[in-house]
Amino acid sequence: MKKIEKQNKFHEVALKLIHEQGFKATTMRDIAKAMNFEVANVYNYIESKQALLENFLFDIAEDFNNGLKTILVSSDSSTKKLRRIIELYCHLPAQKPYQIGLLIAEWRNLKDEKLQKFKDEKKWHEDQIIQLIQDGIDAGELRKCNPYIITKTMLSSFNWLYTEFTLRGEEIDLPELEKQISEFIMDGLKA
Amino acid sequence: MKKIEKQNKFHEVALKLIHEQGFKATTMRDIAKAMNFEVANVYNYIESKQALLENFLFDIAEDFNNGLKTILVSSDSSTKKLRRIIELYCHLPAQKPYQIGLLIAEWRNLKDEKLQKFKDEKKWHEDQIIQLIQDGIDAGELRKCNPYIITKTMLSSFNWLYTEFTLRGEEIDLPELEKQISEFIMDGLKA
DNA sequence: GTCTATAATTCGATAGAC
DNA sequence: GTCTATCGAATTATAGAC
Structure with missing residues (x-):
């Protein structure tokens, strides 16, 4: 197995374990065992346990933020923008379910500035959608x-x-799922 | 302070700490410190850390299940039942927000039979509401x-x-909050 | 009930040989 | 990159004096 492949394998294994057991409950020894090597080798792939979590969380948070920005700068109507957000x-949960699991359940294991940065981004994200709905009402x-x-x-x-x-x-x-949820939400909002 | 009062105080303090920091991240020392005594004394109030979590979770789960049962056995229409569930x-989150926090975020720290029991109850709860919505459609x-x-x-x-x-x-x-959510959901469902 | 002391275990991380 | 070995710290829980 090539180096880059083993790197990917490591992140895949770690992500799944943290998703299943939780960040605190997942030990470096768990990850090492799932990779079939000893604990010390874990640190060939990451700086620290904390850095591992930070990388996962901010990666997927960026996906959400980029997706939202693309929608917001478009010239679509508020209704159309809302449909695209749905x-x-x-x-994203269909494409990266394990990452989303961490985004929802493990973000509070971040510390200090990283935790603050995450909270700030989350608030920005929410505020954009609040404003979008207000615009839709005004229009x-x-x-x-x-x-x-x-x-x-x-959002919940x-x-x-x-x-x-x-x-x-x-x-x-997936298309059926999306249709069901979109109808449910949009019917609950339309004028 | 009387014995019973200190018991209540203990549970209150422990509940808030676990809510804020998470079950795994909250140590018996954290709880002892917040109670202004030493670690060993914690075990005058509980059997074990695990038992503490179990008591909190199954207490609030029972509130949900009893509330749901009362609604289901009534002679209300499906629509009216759904409003009462909302x-x-x-x-419940207004009355016992910290307990609900544990119910949502910490249940996976249960183990073996307790974990299975919790999952079973959760599935029963969901299945009842699925059936109720199906009844509403059929009617x-x-x-x-x-x-x-x-x-x-x-539910999410x-x-x-x-x-x-x-x-x-x-x-x-609270009445305004309930009105907003109820309108949103019921408008998304009405025939 | 509260304390001191400690047992027994587990965890994240590092050092150094190969 | 992988291993063995280990450090230092933290954790749940118990024993026994007061």
């Missing part, structure tokens, strides 16, 4: 509602998806 | 949809509430 929130596209409550409720509603994809990934009809 | 899922009260996807999405959408109540509990207008 699409983003369905597709008469969406019914009157509290954009803060609706944004929080909507996607958080079961990563588990679904890790458990039943092959069986899931 | 009400339950808004009120023509709700529009045609995939009850499994909608149930998962709906409440999971931000406990955080909101721990951070801004006093400022929150």
Whole structure:
């Protein structure tokens, strides 16, 4: 196995273990065992346990932020932008379920500046969607509602998806899933 | 301070710490320090760290299950039952936000039979609501949809509430919050 | 109930040979 | 890159005096 392949294998194994057991519960020895080598070798692939978590989290957070930015700068209507955001929130768990699992469940294991940076990015992300819904209301596209409550409720509603994809990934009809969720949310918002 | 009061104080302190730091990250020393005594004394109040978690989780799980059962055995329509379930899922986080936090974030720290029992109860709970939505569709009260996807999405959408109540509990207008969420969900489901 | 002391284990990380 | 060996720290839990 080539060096680069083993690097990828390492990250894949570590990601899955942390997803299954949690960050705190996953030891460097667990990862080493799953890689079929000794504990000391773990540090040929990463700086520290903390750095491992940080890399996973900020990688996937960037995917979300980039996806959102692309949508926001488009010239679509608020309604259309909202549909595309729902699409983003369905597709990313389908593509990277384990990373999303960490994003949702393990971010509080970050420390100090990294934790603050994560919280700041998350708030920025939410604020963009709150503003988008407010714009939709002002434009008469969406019914009157509290954009803060609706944004929080909507974003939270996607958080079961990563588990679904890790458990039943092959069986899931993604377009159908997306259609069901999109109809449910948009019907709850349309003017 | 009387014995019973100190018991309550202990559980209150432990619950808040586990909520804030996570179960794995919270040590018996953390709890002892917050109680202003030494580590050994912790075991005057609980059997073990694991038992502490189990008590918290199954207590609040019982609240949910009892609440759901009361609603299900009533003679209300499917729509009315669904509204009452939404009400339950808004009120419990308002009343016991820290317990709900553990229910959502820490259940996977359970072990063996306890973990299995928890998963079984959770599945029963979900299955009841899936069936309720199916009944609502069959009765023509709700529009045609995939009850499994909608149930998962709906139940997940409440999971931000406990955080909101721990951070801004006093400022929150509960009836308004409930109205916003109920309208959002019911509009997304009505026939 | 509270304390001191400690057992028994586990963990993240490093040193140095090959 | 992989190994053996080990350090130093932290953790759950118990024993026994007061």
